[in-house]
Amino acid sequence: MKTLDEHDRLVRIEDEVALEPDVGALSRASNLVEQGGGPAILTEDLRGYPTGERRIITNVHGSWRNINLAFGLDPETSTEELIFGPFVDRRDERVEPEYVEPSDAPAKQNVVTGDDVSLTDAIPLYRNNLEDGGPYITKGVVVSKDPIEGWENLGIYRIQLKDDETLKVQLFPFHNSGRHFSHAMEAGEPLEVAVLMGLDPVTPIVASSPNEPGTDDYAMAGGIMQESVPVTDGETVDLPVHANAEYVIEGTIDPYHREYEGPMGEFTGTYSEIKRLPEMDVSAITYRDDPIFENLIPAKPAPFGEVEYLAGINTSATLYSQIKDDFPGVKSVNATSPHGLMAVVSMRPGSEGEGKTAAMDLMSTPHGSTYTKLVIVVDEDIDPFNWQEIVWSLSTRLHPGRGLTHIENAPALALDPAALSFGRDDRYDMDKMIIDTTLPSPPADDFQGIVLDPRPEVDEYVETLREMIGGQEGEN
Secondary structure, eight states: OHHHHHTTOEEEEOSOBOIIIIIHHHHHHHHHSSTTBOOEEEEOOBTTSOTTTSEEEEOTTOBHHHHHHHTTOOTTOOHHHHIIIIIHHHTTOOOOOEEOOGGGOGGGSEEEEGGGOOHHHHSOOOOSSTTOSSOEEOSOEEEEEOTTTOOEEEEEOOEEEEETTEEEEOOOTTSHHHHHHHHHHHHTSOEEEEEEESOOSSHHHHHTSOOOTTOOHHHHHHHHHTSOOEEEEOSSSSSEEETTOSEEEEEEEEEEEEEEEOOOBOTTSSBOOOEEEEEEEEEEEEEOSSOEEEEOOOOOOSSOOHHHHHHHHHHHHHHHHHHHTTOTTEEEEEOOTTTTTEEEEEEOOSSTTHHHHHHHHHTTSTTTTTSOOEEEEEETTSOTTOHHHHHHHHHHTOOHHHHEEEEEEEEOOTTOTTOEEEEETTEEEEEEEEEEOOOOOTTOOOGGGSOOOOOTTHHHHHHHHHHHHHTTTTOO
8 A cells, every 4th residue: 555655556535435335436436547447545434434443445456557566566567577577487486474473463453253243343345336236355365275185275256245244155166265165065064264355465466366276375475575475373263364464254164055145246247147155154353453444346347457457467377377388389378358268379389270279278277268268379479468469460360261269068157148057056158269360380481471570770760750759749
């Protein structure tokens, strides 16, 4: 917050606002005020709470500028530089978390357990969108441990309020925490979880990352930040929780009981359907003095929402890392729009048809197998983050007869409004497509396919013209 404030990326709303509709509307408005995402919004006077006692911050990760600042970069650093700079370069580094005694952990300044637990007293929960089935926690980092294999995971999943002691948690089987829950069902025992809110800016990015099962997410976040994440003991669960969190909710998820959840306005820009999801029985809430509740609004991207900015970095970087070993010719992956449902791969194919097989490889990754339904493959000279160049490649390099591949009856994301349900909450079907616009590879040497490179003098003249144009600013 201090960094955002210093760079005019934090707007403080000091007037009294209502939880509904004001907070959700302000969050959405922030995302629309600037090209490339807006500033963070801090509401300091919430109706129904003493002034300053409860505050809400939204849109913290709601622009590339904000995320660049989180990594200590210039706010105007390009998206590709951001993704393939600190995130890819440090993705394999690990810095172990630092243990903090509970008595020294800011997250434990207030501890509520047992019959005193009241979610709405502790947290100013609200509905983001008009038709949401209830108040939602949309940026809570869920900590869980595999009851069979023992590895821990951080993940961001939507969480709906049922009552003051109960939450409903969306855990799909293909999510890492969903795997933990499946193993808890096999073992016939509740799954312990903790929900963390209000963290450093990097840990939520890692938590929303489609990492391989067994990844030490706390250590990965530490490697990216180049400093240890402080953790402490859970109050009622055997899990490491972020010692600096604004809020921590602890509890257990019953392996068998389900309740109807939803609808909720999702990152797809549509409401998801009502589903039967597991419940979390809350056993403890801990929080800082004068806590700040951090949330985000899933909404139709314009062109992006905070979900796309938050998850766009790690989804692109993870998919790139997962297919790069198999296809060294891959130069970049853009999976920012939205949440990897579509991906653009820039590569230099080593042989004819390799663009198609690289796309199939991406669609076989843990994230791509469910989320990604469209992959566009472009040559290495095309910037996969520049839609003018992508459209140009589609217009001039696509041969529909050889470049289009239709894949039938593939797994689908349940939240995708185009997915077809088989009558079960966890079984959805989707046809998928690959669009390969790469030019014919050697030995094909048709002169018509040679890329038109500009004369070497062009760059010099570009700079000259920029200086001339700049010198005319303010003149008629």
